[in-house]
Amino acid sequence: MQRESMEFDVVIVGAGPAGLSAACRLMQQAADAGLTLSVCVVEKGAEVGAHILSGALLDTRALAELFPDWHARGAPIHTAVNDDRVYMLTSDTGGIELPSALVPAPMHNQGNYIISLGNLCRWLASQAEQLGVAVFPGFAAQSPLYDEQGAVCGILTGDMGLGADGHPKPNHVPGMELRARYTLFAEGSRGHIGKELIARFELDQGRDAQHYGLGIKELWQVAPERHRPGLVIHGSGWPLEDARGGFFMYHGDDGQVAVGLIVDLDYSNPWLSPYEEFQRLKHHPLLARHLYDGKRLAFGARAITKGGLNSLPSMTMPGALLLGCDAGTLDGARIKGIHTAMKSGILAADTLVQSLAGGDAGANILTDFEAAFKDSWLYRELSQSRNFAPALHKLGPWLGGAFNYLNHNWLGGKLPFTLHDKRPDHATLTPADRGRKISYPRPDGQLSFDRLSSVYLANTGHDEDQPCHLLLADPELPLRDNLPRFGEPAQRYCPAGVYEIIDNAGEPQFQINAANCVHCKACDIKDPAQNIRWTPPEGGSGPxxxxM
Known part of the structure; x- marks a missing residue:
């Protein structure tokens, strides 16, 4: 098929904090160096911010490097943290507040801000465009392009206007080749191209298995008397009896409260439903007293790359770099990844401009980026937190918490050894007949809700007449293997009701409701046979x- 092609100096995949920071920094540094660069950012969401989901608490360190005058420029950052609390819930009504002095130092949030990451990305995109970056929302990067030497040389965007059978409809527009001297991949957690590149270039060789959490979030409008701008609540314990993770509640701008639960995807009980765990969490008095009489405004879910430095793949390959959560730069000890993703984009831009200013297509970019990364505060921060998650995995919340308190509050994260967790998340499920069946309460429509009403609030949309973007390597495996062995866990770990076992004339049928998909990537991560592959639907689809 003949495709149109466009040439750029740099193509960036993903208009999240890493990709947009790289774009802005490229243009800033190029101007200082007297270079003229052509830079484009492609974003699969219908608009910038459409697919962005995060708690979110912001450490402004990287933002201040990028735009020291961010406040004067009107960045949507208004609510500073002024009350920071951590709880351990012991039951559906009980729990204890941890004294601030006993909370591991990285979890303290004074000086941070409660924000909407989606709105911050919209603002960053406007800054990038003012600097001369071309931002293309609604275009999904389908696959990387490789040159004759096997180096990455750009991307192919997905076709528009294909029918469910894969044949072109009357409105069909073929995807375009966007060719570049360098390509930066900043797709977010479990990016489908990042996954391909890590395998192709063996970027994870010698690293621990990558680990993920599933973050589920709701945004509420609460009564004025219940709203406390600047209040931050974190906690763990109940209801997660069969999984690790934790919850958050942030009182932000305009009477709005963000509440959410992160469930580590290394859980073993196949009967567990992260979505249902979150729904019952909200009934705990600690959270319910803030939400009563409130209105739920939005719902979303997204995977979180949380393996940290031990699981971080090499971020460099011929012709390209892997940035932010696409690689896994989140600081798990601080439960923060925005500032680290932004810093990875800044480091990438600085390296590329040096290479381009030298007139090369850059033989030294790989070693230059690695050196800059290891000399940065980003690397030092990730190094100090490298034992945080493995300690919780190996020792549990109480002993692991004590370990992390001593490590960070007394030793500054400088223990002379490293804990490891090498087992991938998809390999942890036990057979269904050995798991504890969980009876979840029915939603009450006030604090807890069913999946379909939640999907509605994600504003997710997919043209029904397009190819299914959730691919099965073996279509028979869900019923042949997963159903008898694990009770087909996809119908529980998916927070959007995409996967169902339905009755078809007395026989079970595995059904994929692809239109419900909120692009969280849990299926791509947790399926025990790694049989499900998430691919991008038509550009502009999804939540x-x-x-948010």
Missing amino acids: NYPN
Whole structure:
């Protein structure tokens, strides 16, 4: 097929904090060096921010490097943390507040801000465009392009207007080749191209298995008397009896409260449903007293790359770099990844401009980036937190918490050894007949809700007449293997009701409701046989998150 082609100096995949920071920094540094660069950012969401989901608490360190005058420029950052609390829940009504002095130092949030990451990305995109970056929302990067030497040389965007049978419809527009001297991949957690590149270039060789959490979030409008701007609540314990993870509640701008639960995807009980765990969490008095009489405004879910430095793949390959959560730069000890993703983009831009200013297509970019990364505060921060998650995995919340308190509050994260967790998340499920069946309460429509009403609030949309973007390597495996062995866990770990076992004339049928998909990537991560492969649907499809 003949495709149109466009040439750029740099193509960036993903308009999240890493990709947009790289774009802005490229243009800033190029101007200082007297270079003229052509830079484009492609974003699969219908608009910038549509697919962005995060708690979110912001450490402004990287932002201040990028735009020291961010406040004067009107960045949507208004609510500083002024009350920071950590709880351990012991039951559906009980729990204890941890004294601030006993909370591991990285979990303290004074000086941070409660924000909407989607709105911050919209602002960053406007800054990038003012600097001369071309931002293309609604275009999904389908696959990387490789040159004759096997180096990455750009991307192919997905076709528009294909029918469910894969044949072109009357409105069909073939995807375009966007060719570049360098390509930066900043797709977010479990990026489908990042996954391909890690395997192709063996970027994870010698690293621990990558680990993920599933973050589920709701945005509420609460009564004025219940709203406390600047209040931050974190906690763990109940209801997660069969999984590790933790919850958050942030009182932000305009009477709005973000509440959410992160469930580590290394859980073993196949009967567990992260979505249902979150729904019952909200009934705990600690959270319920803030939400009563409130209105739920939005819902979303997204995977979180949380393996940290031990699981971080090499971020360099011929012709390209892997940035932010696409690689896994989140600081698990601080439960923060925005500032680290932004810093990875800044480091990438600085390296590329040096290479381009030298007139090369850059033989030294790989070693230059690695050197800059290891000399940065980003590397030092990730190094100090490298034992945080493995300690919790190996020792549990109480002993692991004590370990992390001593490590960070007394030793500054400088223990002379490293804990490891090498087992991938998809390999942890036990057979269904050995798991504890969990009876979840019915939603009450006030604090807890069913999946379909939640998907509605994610504003997710997919043209029904397009190829299914959730691919099965073996279509028979869900019923042949997963159902008898694990009770087909996809119908529980998916927070959007995409996967169902239905009755078809007395026989079970595995059904994929692809139109429900909120692009969380849990299926791509947790399927025990790694049989499900998430691919991008037509550009502009998926959720459209407001203020998330």
